[in-house]
Amino acid sequence: MNKLSQVFQNKKAFIGFVVAGDPNFEATVDNVIALAEGGADIVEIGLPFSDPVADGPVIQEADLRAFAAGMNTDKVFELVKKIREKTQVPLVFLTYLNLVFKYGYQNFCAKCQALEVSGLIIPDMPYEEKGELEPIAKENEVALIPLVAPTSGDRVEKIARDAQGFIYVVSSLGITGTRNTFAKELEDVLKQIKKVTNTPTAIGFGVHTPKQAKELGKLADGVIVGSEIVKIIKDNQPDATKAIKEYTSEMKKALQSI
Amino acid sequence: MTTRVKNGRYGQYGGQYVPETLMTEIKRMDDAFREYKDDPEFKRELTDLLNNYANRPSMLYYAKRMSEDLGGAQIYLKREDLNHTGAHKINNVIGQALLAKRMGKTRLIAETGAGQHGVATATIAALFGMECEIFMGKEDTERQKLNVYRMELLGAKVHAVTAGSMVLKDAITAAMQEWTRRVADTFYVMGSATGPAPYPEMVHHFQSVISQEARKQIIKETGKLPDAVVACVGGGSNAIGSFAAFLDDKSVQLIGAEAAGKGVNTNQTAATIAKGSDGIFHGMKSIFLQDKNGQIDSVYSISAGLDYPGIGPEHAKLAVSKRAQYVDITDDEAVAAFEYIAKTEGIVAAIESSHAIAYVQKIAPAMQKNQIIICTLSGRGDKDVAAIAKYRGIKIDE
Numbered sequence: 220m221n222k223l224s225q226v227f228q229n230k231k232a233f234i235g236f237v238v239a240g241d242p243n244f245e246a247t248v249d250n251v252i253a254l255a256e257g258g259a260d261i262v263e264i265g266l267p268f269s270d271p272v273a274d275g276p277v278i279q280e281a282d283l284r285a286f287a288a289g290m291n292t293d294k295v296f297e298l299v300k301k302i303r304e305k306t307q308v309p310l311v312f313l314t315y316l317n318l319v320f321k322y323g324y325q326n327f328c329a330k331c332q333a334l335e336v337s338g339l340i341i342p343d344m345p346y347e348e349k350g351e352l353e354p355i356a357k358e359n360e361v362a363l364i365p366l367v368a369p370t371s372g373d374r375v376e377k378i379a380r381d382a383q384g385f386i387y388v389v390s391s392l393g394i395t396g397t398r399n400t401f402a403k404e405l406e407d408v409l410k411q412i413k414k415v416t417n418t419p420t421a422i423g424f425g426v427h428t429p430k431q432a433k434e435l436g437k438l439a440d441g442v443i444v445g446s447e448i449v450k451i452i453k454d455n456q457p458d459a460t461k462a463i464k465e466y467t468s469e470m471k472k473a474l475q476s477i
Numbered sequence: 478m479t480t481r482v483k484n485g486r487y488g489q490y491g492g493q494y495v496p497e498t499l500m501t502e503i504k505r506m507d508d509a510f511r512e513y514k515d516d517p518e519f520k521r522e523l524t525d526l527l528n529n530y531a532n533r534p535s536m537l538y539y540a541k542r543m544s545e546d547l548g549g550a551q552i553y554l555k556r557e558d559l560n561h562t563g564a565h566k567i568n569n570v571i572g573q574a575l576l577a578k579r580m581g582k583t584r585l586i587a588e589t590g591a592g593q594h595g596v597a598t599a600t601i602a603a604l605f606g607m608e609c610e611i612f613m614g615k616e617d618t619e620r621q622k623l624n625v626y627r628m629e630l631l632g633a634k635v636h637a638v639t640a641g642s643m644v645l646k647d648a649i650t651a652a653m654q655e656w657t658r659r660v661a662d663t664f665y666v667m668g669s670a671t672g673p674a675p676y677p678e679m680v681h682h683f684q685s686v687i688s689q690e691a692r693k694q695i696i697k698e699t700g701k702l703p704d705a706v707v708a709c710v711g712g713g714s715n716a717i718g719s720f721a722a723f724l725d726d727k728s729v730q731l732i733g734a735e736a737a738g739k740g741v742n743t744n745q746t747a748a749t750i751a752k753g754s755d756g757i758f759h760g761m762k763s764i765f766l767q768d769k770n771g772q773i774d775s776v777y778s779i780s781a782g783l784d785y786p787g788i789g790p791e792h793a794k795l796a797v798s799k800r801a802q803y804v805d806i807t808d809d810e811a812v813a814a815f816e817y818i819a820k821t822e823g824i825v826a827a828i829e830s831s832h833a834i835a836y837v838q839k840i841a842p843a844m845q846k847n848q849i850i851i852c853t854l855s856g857r858g859d860k861d862v863a864a865i866a867k868y869r870g871i872k873i874d875e
Contacts, residue, residue, distance in 0.1 A: 269772040270641060270650050270758065273496045273657070279640060291770045316494060317757045321771030343494045343757070368498040370660060378497075392498060393658035 221362050223261065223337045223384035226309055227419035231474040232260040232385075232441030233432070234421055235448050235467060236313065238281040239264050239298055240290030242456065248301045250452060253460035255308035257467025263340065263443065266295055266314040273342035275396030277446040281453070292322050299334045311338040311364060311384070316348075324352050328359035338362035338384040346378050367412065368392075369402035375411040382418045388439060390424040396446050398425035401435070409438050429473035436474045444470065481724070481791065482681075485674025488797070490790035493673040495760045498657045506664075507675045509580050514682060519575065526571045527686065530604070531561045533568075535687070537694035537851070543821045543837075550704065550844035552837060555691045555853045557715065558826060562600050564593040564856030565687060565715045566668055572683030574601040577664035584608040584659075587666040588652040590617055590645035590711065591782035591829060592624025593856050594668030599633035609633040612652040614644040617781045624860055642775035645711070645785045649759055669712025670789030673760030677717075677789050684718025691851055692722045699849060705730040705840070708853040709832040710803065711747070711783035713792040715855035720801060730802065733792065734832040736778035737805035745777035749788040750796050750803035756787075763793045779808040779868065782829040782856075810835040812868055815858060827856035828865065 226232050235254040239247055247264075254262050267282035267290050274282075299310065312331070319327045319341070331339070339361060344352070349363055356363050362384030367375055369392060379386060388408060390401040405422070412420055422435045423443030432442050448463065455462040485491050485507075493503060513519040527533040536559065540552040557565035570587075577585060585602045586609070589595030595611040602609030611628050615637040618625050628635050641647035649672075656665045670680040688706070695703055706723055708716040710733035723729040738746040746752065749764055756765040758773055766774040766786040778784045788796075795801035806814075811828055814835035819825050826834060830853070837852045844850070858865075866873050 270646065272650055272653055272759070276640075286772075291772075317765075317767070317771040317773075320755075320757050321767070321769065342496050343760075345493065345495060345497050345500045347500075348492055348494055366497040368496070368500075370498050370501045372501050374497075374501060389498060392660060394654050 221337070221384050223309055223311070223362055224419055226260045227385065227440045231436040231477055232419070232421060233258060233467065233471050233474055234261040234263055234441055234443040235259040236263040236265060236443065236445035237448060237452065238267055238278065238285050239295045240267060240285030240288045241281040241449065241452060242284045243288040244294065244298060246457070247298055249460050250463055251302050252306050253463040254467055255306045257464035258471035259308065259467050260441070261309045261311060263311050263313050264295070264299070266292065266312060266318050268315040268318060271315065273394055275394045275446065277449050278395050281449045292318055296330050296334060299336060303334055310336045311340060312336055313340045313342070316341050316344045319352065324355045328355050328361045331361045332359040336361065338364045340364045340366070340387055342366060346374065346381070367408060369404040369408060371408065375408055376415050379412040379416045379418065382416060385419045385421050385440070386412060387443065388420050388422045390422050390426065390435070395424055397427040401425065406438060429469050432470050432473040433477060436477045442474070482678050485678070487790045487794035490761070490763050490793040491674055491677065492762050493760060494757050494762065495673045496657055499660065502660045503673060505580065509576055510675050510679055513576060513579055519579070523572055523575055527568065531567045531571060532559060533686065534690040535559055537691055537698065540822050543818065546821055547838060547841040549841040549846065550848040550850045551846070552841060553695060553703070553849065553851045555687060555719065555851055557687060558830070558854045558857035562593070562597045563859070564597065564827065565684060565718060566594040566597040567600070568686050568718065569668065569680050569683040569714060570594070570597040570601050570666055573664070573666045573679060574605055577666070578605060580664065582662055582664040584663045585666050586610045586612070586652055586655055586663055587668060588645065588648040589613050589668065590648065590784060591780065591827070592617070592621040592628070592860060593782065595628050595633070595635070596624055596631070598666050599628040599631035602633060603631045610655070611635045612638055612648045612655065614648045615639050616643040617645065617648070620781050620864055621860055645781065646773065668714060670714045670717045670791060671712040671759060671761060671787060677761070677791055680714050681717045681721060681791060684714050685721035687715065687718035687853060688720060688722035691719070695849065695851060701849070702726050702729055703849040703851045704844065705732055705850045707732045707734060707833045707837055707850060709734045709783060709829045709855060710788065710792060711736065711785045711829065712787065713789040715853055717789060717791055719853040724800065731795070731800065732836065733801060733803045734836045735803055735805045736780050736783035736832055737807045738777040738779070740807055741805050747776040747778040747784050747786065748805040749786065751805050758787060761790050763787055763790045764796070779811065779864070780828045780832065782827070783832065804836055806832040806835045812865060814838060815861070815865055824854070825858040825862065826854050827858045828861040830855045831858070
């Protein structure tokens with residue numbers, strides 16, 4: 220079993236997201252550690268991209284802050300190296316495909332393996348386009364974590380069958396950002412997934428309150444929170460670690476109460 | 478004609494690099510395109526609208542004064558500027574909107590740069606009684622105020638996009654995001670030969686009417702094929718339409734004029750083939766202007782319609798295979814051509830099309846008198862008059 224899948228054994232997982240370099244290199248290291256100490260089971264690190272097609276304004280602005288602080292792909296790896304000196308929390312990257320393509324699939328995946336980045340979430344690489352990257356990722360033991368959407372319909376089964384690590388279930392239509400309602404298809408999508416695979420599922424896009432975590436945690440094996448954590452970081456300058464820890468343990472508690 | 482696209486790919490270029498949320502819808506659209514493109518009733522309706530609403534076929538005009546003045550090749554202008562709404566964009570919009578209707582869609586969304594594609598989409602939405610929302614970079618809404626009002630007049634809602642550099646690339650991103658938000662009743666009418674498959678193929682299909690007509694017209698008029706076909710290229714819709722019917726005519730040189738902005742050696746340029754490299758963005762693998770990390774560049778051209786950091790995947794393949802040649806034209810050259818064709822032929826051409834004219838000015842004098850150039854005038858230049866006046870330091874009220 221992939222080490223990401225193991226995270227989900229006997230518990231509902233909490234996955235927290237930060238943008239690498241938002242608002243700067245050092246703060247990101249501290250914030251990832253705060254997430255881990257607050258109880259996050261996996262930390263998802265976003266690589267800032269000039270044109271994040273799947274992201275809402277909150278993450279777009281975080282990307283801009285990261286660029287202003289001089290972030291680039293090499294520096295993201297340096298950042299992970301620093302993080303790895305202090306925590307063994309499982310890490311995954313969220314990145315648009317062009318950044319991986321430009322770095323070189325082999326180079327990128329080898330770096331991930333060396334720094335124990337266990338998986339990649341690539342929002343603009345659907346099932347049909349994973350062929351080029353997949354063998355290289357496998358060879359370097361980096362899981363390609365697929366996304367499944369409420370509109371996936373009869374695509375769900377083939378995506379789920381091939382999935383590694385965990386399956387990122389998109390809660391609703393549209394782009395990232397906090398919201399209060401989720402797609403009515405969600406339950407059916409999760410049932411379809413469970414029919415064909417034991418690979419764990421985590422629901423993301425819009426999740427931000429403990430109440431939602433509890434509700435969605437009943438449907439899936441975990442939840443992913445992005446924009447809300449990015450907001451906490453923005454609102455608690457210069458040091459957001461305390462606020463992150465508090466928020467994370469609250470979300471974790473909600474998931475443990477299921 | 479031989480099929481050049483295979484499973485949405487043009488050699489190594491093309492593909493469908495979009496969020497999962499859109500994949501089911503894109504497959505549905507692809508199925509509908511394949512079902513209807515050769516369907517007799519669909520074709521009849523398309524042809525009827527092209528001929529009786531959009532004013533096709535567009536004329537192939539012999540530019541006698543320009544040919545004599547340049548003193549070399551005979552120059553023919555394919556007058557897409559005389560289409561209803563004033564540009565080639567309408568050809569593709571009618572096709573995609575008919576497809577949208579067949580799919581039961583009630584709402585059209587589109588991106589626009591110069592505003593011509595937005596105007597064409599708003600026009601057809603009005604004609605078909607469909608809801609319409611247009612995404613346009615805020616910078617472009619200021620450069621092209623007249624077109625914004627035109628779209629609103631036609632009943633469309635225009636969103637000024639404030640993300641990124643607030644130009645065409647950001648408008649495409651915003652339109653794609655809107656599509657992921659509301660996919661069930663909405664059809665995204667892509668204006669350029671870019672984006673995920675099958676858009677580049679659809680745009681090629683619906684724009685190829687330009688060269689199908691031009692090929693017949695030039696043979697009828699002169700008894701032979703042209704030596705060169707010149708068109709401006711941003712994403713590449715009028716260029717692919719101008720090249721399509723000539724792709725198998727190996728003697729016909731195909732030339733795309735890219736916008737060099739302030740020059741290819743400055744960072745204020747949009748010359749993708751000249752300065753770009755392979756990448757994956759906006760749903761396609763193609764050639765893009767980007768940094769070494771793969772961050773997409775902010776690009777610049779005086780022409781809002783060519784101000785895009787990428788190029789359609791079929792053009793990328795044509796460039797790599799050397800079947801077509803891509804050249805760069807600066808703002809200064811394009812503005813000079815804008816003024817030249819106005820004074821020589823009495824035609825106010827779009828600043829986009831003026832990039833193609835500028836290249837014709839460069840090559841025609843060195844060609845023989847029995848040689849022929851077809852240059853596509855992709856649109857008319859009324860929309861640009863105020864901006865060109867400003868470029869020349871003249872302030873006029875729009």
